[in-house]
Amino acid sequence: METAEDDFDVDVEVDFIGRETDLKRIYKAWGKHRIFGIFGLRSVGKSRLVKEFLTRYKSKEDVIVNVDVKPLSNSSSLYSHICVKLGIKTEANARESERWIHHIVSELVKRSEENFILVFDNTEDYQEFKGTATRDSFLSLCSQVIKRCSNVKIILTSTTRVQFAGLGHAYFSYKVLPLKRTETKRLLRSVIWGTDLGEYEDSIVTLSEGLPLLILMIGSELTEDDGMLTPEDIVECLLTSRLKTLSREFYPKEDRVADVYKDFIDRLASVYREKLTILEYIPGTFNVDQVSQLLDAETEAIVKYDTLKPILGRHFLSYDPTTRRFNIQGILRECLQSYYTIKNLPEVRARYCKIFTAVMVNISKRLGTTEYTEAMAEFTVEHPNLQKLLTDVKYTRQDTYHFFIKIATDCTVLVDQFMAGDGEDFYQGCMRIANMYGKDRDRANVHIAVGSLYTNIKGPGTAKQGHLVRGADNYDSAIAVFEKYGKSLQLATAYQRKGWNLYSQGKNLEAVKFLKQAFDLSVSSGKEYQSILLQSLNSLGLTNTVLGRFEEAERYHFESLKRRKEIQGEDHPFVGACLNNIGIMYYLKGDSHKALKFYEEGLEIKRKSATPVISLVNSLSNTANMYSETGNSKKAHILLDEAIELLNKEKVPCRDAAALLCDTKGKVYRREGAFKFAEDMFQKAIDVRKEISDENVPYLESLVHLANINKRQGNYISCIRISNKALTIKEKAEIAMPQHPFIKECLECLVEVYKKTDDKDKCKETLEKLESELIRLEKVHLDHGNERDLLKVRTQMHEIKAELEMAPKL
Structure with missing residues (x-):
């Protein structure tokens, strides 16, 4: 009689690791059921799991009959093989399936005092490729044995799930998933014993996807040739060409990852394989509606029954019942990309564009509403799909360009805030297709989007003032077009964003003019103008704050806050940002305690909502600074x-x-x-700021802070050295942000040092430079209409002038 060690298609030299939860679940079902279907992806470890289960849990009395179905060509060979395993004679006339099934069942019934466990391994071929007669005979054998032989249990392993509707509670079906991360690490460490993966362990674990075959192959690559390939080398190879790395010709065919999974895909009927190849065009997860549209199916019900259920049953897809979304396992994606092509690719791209443009616009519209949290959750799920949508702009044809123009028109906030890395190439593509296919208003919409890119992503905090200027130029191009057509949402948008751009440049008086135009167009208009109205109110609050017009700033900020709470709800992150801006206003006004109150409120709301991490970090920084000050x-x-x-x-x-x-x-x-x-x-x-740019204003600010702290510690030589370094970027910093005070602060610091070191000549020279800088700032604040800072500068100018008059006496 055969034992549990025979005929399992596994590497017996590898210790069994993990799968404790799987083993416990099967064991829990063992006493309640009599036939077990163990299903899952190719090479996920089904056979090895069954072997381990029987090794641990079979009783001494159990007789295990192992049958590897794969090499058995038909039902006759199956019959003969089972008879040999059971030690019974075959009947010469048992050619019909009913006859030979009856023969086997009868023999098992006769041996009722023995307990048998029939293990049919790799049964997928019998279910799909050996013909319907073989399939029906095999399934009928299993069914008849369970119904008539109470002393027999059956275990099936297969990549294709099978159902036994007539066996009721006797049947237990179990899906084997890839190994968990902790289990993957344990198995990987066991096969590379003595090799230190260091910081690359997590990357290797991720790239193995919890599939034992991939883990073993990676381990082989790491340990052969005396470790010539380092963990860093392996990660690079896996990232750039995982299939090739794990499929080299000197491995047996059954170990080559590419061959194993290509063969697995080839098992699919051509109609399913073609549909799976089309679905792979979606890089992330997807739902039934998206599948239905991409495959151009008649209804969702039909696509579920005719496509998803058969493919899912063969374990080419995973399904999350919580999100109701499907996915294609990673290594299968790579095989589909490498070996299969979409026949009607232009049509599939067009459908993809239509599907995910609608998704993106829908998410964008909800960002400014009480549905923000839900919209952000959906964006997180759809992010890889939307990323591909933006890159697909390079394939645009005349019949699809309007989708991308719509994205550029309606989704700039989403792109700027959450997809900035893809924004520049996308907008350049949009400009190209607008020039090819669009009308002047299409081009104007793209100009607004490009303006936002240069204003919000490339402009702030850098010495590249040219980015802000380019942003302003794009807004001007859009305004010139939209003004010809009268009042419109696009015109209000262009005014508002031009105003914000000017505020970012420090041109606050000009900014107010455009922001008021946006406000006037929006305040008495419909719901579609609400977003621009709120942005205009917010920008007017900030601009008037900088100008020192605190009463006006307060009026705009609190009107923005009121409207935001009505439209977006109490816990929207934009409400948190509005409260943070009010805190800034009170801080600049000199009321630190009131500023702290609003900072805290804004921070609390940002914590509750799904605000971007950077926004939350900024609030934490502001609030911390104010806690310190108080x-x-x-x-x-x-x-x-x-x-x-x-x-x-x-x-x-x-x-x-x-x-x-x-x-x-x-x-x-x-x-x-x-x-x-x-x-x-x-x-x-x-x-850090030097790495980003050693010519930007934040870098200058930190240099001045470091110089000051050296002065306070009495490290005057270091203070002078750092201050002089800061002064070398004076001109570039003034171009980037004319209104910044850091050169003034730097010169003030040097004046104090020269006084303390009794260097009268240097002191006088620096006072003169300080006076020149104050004169420059006076002009800037006059141009900007910044009355608050203008008053401070003029007061200090009088003090410096008086001090210079006394200089000879120093």
Whole structure:
């Protein structure tokens, strides 16, 4: 009689690792059921799981009959093989299936004192490729044995799921999933014993996808040739050509990943294979509606029954019942991309464009409403699909270009805030197709989008003032077109965004003019203008704050807050941002305690909502700074540490935000008198900001902070050296942000140092430079209409003038 060690298609040298939950679930069902279907993806470990289960849980009395169905060509060979395994003679006249099934069942009934476990391994061929007669005979054998032989249990393994409707509760079906991450790590470590993966372990685990075959092949690559390939080498190879790396010709065909999974895909009937290849065009998960549209099916019910159910039953798709979305397993995607082509690709692209443009527009519209959280959750799910949509602009034809123009028109906030990395190429593509196919209003809409790109993504905080100017030029081009057609949402949008661009340049008086035009167009218009109205109110509040017109700023900010709560709900992140802006207004007005109150409220709302991490980090920084200023350094550090932890969790680190937190933490330490810690934090901010650009205003700001902290510690030589470095980027910083005060602060710092070191000549020279800088700032504030800062500058000018008159006596 055969034992449990025979005929399992597994590598017996590899220890069994993981799958404890699977084993427990099967064991729990073992006493209640008599036939077990163990199904799953090719090479996911079904046979090995069954072998381990029987090794652990079969009783001493159980007789295990292992039958590898794969090499058995038909039902006759199956009959003969089972008879040999059971030690019974075949009947010469048992040619019809009913006859030989009856013979086997009768023999099992006769041996009722024995307990049998029949294990039919790799049964997918019998269900799909050996003909309907063989399939029906095999399934009938299983059914008859379970119905008539109470002393027999059956285990089937297969990539194709089978149902036994007539066996009721006797049948237990179980799907084997890829290994969990912890299990994958354990198996990987066991096959590369002695090899240190270091920082590359997590990447290798991810790229193995929990599939034992991939894990074993990766382990082989790492350990052969005395470890010539390092973990870093393996990660690079897997990222660039995983199929090729794990499918080299000197491996047996059954071990080559590409061959294993290509053969698996080839098993699909051509009609299903073609549909699966089309579905692979969707890079992320997808729902039934999207499948129906992409395949141009008649109804969702038909696509479920005729396409998804058969493919899902053969384990080419996974399905999440919670989200009701499907996905194609990663290694199968790579095979589909490498070996199969979409016959009607232009039509599929056109359908894809239509489907996901609608998805993107829908998400964008909901971002400014009470449905923000739901919209962001949907965006997270659809992100890879929308990313592909933006890149598909390069394939645009005349029949699809209007979809991309609609995205450029209706989805700029979504693209700018959450897809900035894809925005520039996308908008360039939009401009190209607008020039090819569009009308002047199409081109104008793209100009608005490009203007937003250069204003919001490339403009702020850099010395490249040219980006803001290019943004303004694009807005001007759009305004020139839309003004010809009278009042419109597009015109209001262009006015509002031109106003914001001018505010970003520091041209606040000009900004107010355009923002008021946007406000006037929007305030008495319909719901479609609400978003522009809210943005105009917010921008007018910020601009008037900078101008020192606090009464007007307060009026605009609180009107924005009121309307936002009505339209977007109490806990919308934009409400949090509005409260944060009110905090800024009170801070600049000199009311730190009131500023802190609004910072805290804004932060609390941002915590509740699905606000972008960068927005939350900015609020944490503002609130921490205000806690520090009002004497609560402990709480300031807690918030900053929270912000740092949030940034560390981001897949793509935001260096700007990291530098901001270092700079803010330096300010907190400085107020505490912990000057050495402050110095370290300012230096970190400088290092990061220098990497971004050593000509930008934030870099200058941190240099001035570091110079000041050296002055306060009595490190005058270092202070002078750092200050002089800051002064080398004076002109470029003035171009980038004319209204910035950091050169003034730098010169003030040097004046104090030269006074302390009794260097009268340098002191007088620096005072003269300071006076020149104040004259420059006076002109800037006059041009900008910034009465508050103008008054401060003029007051200081009088003081400097008086001091210079006294200079000979110094």
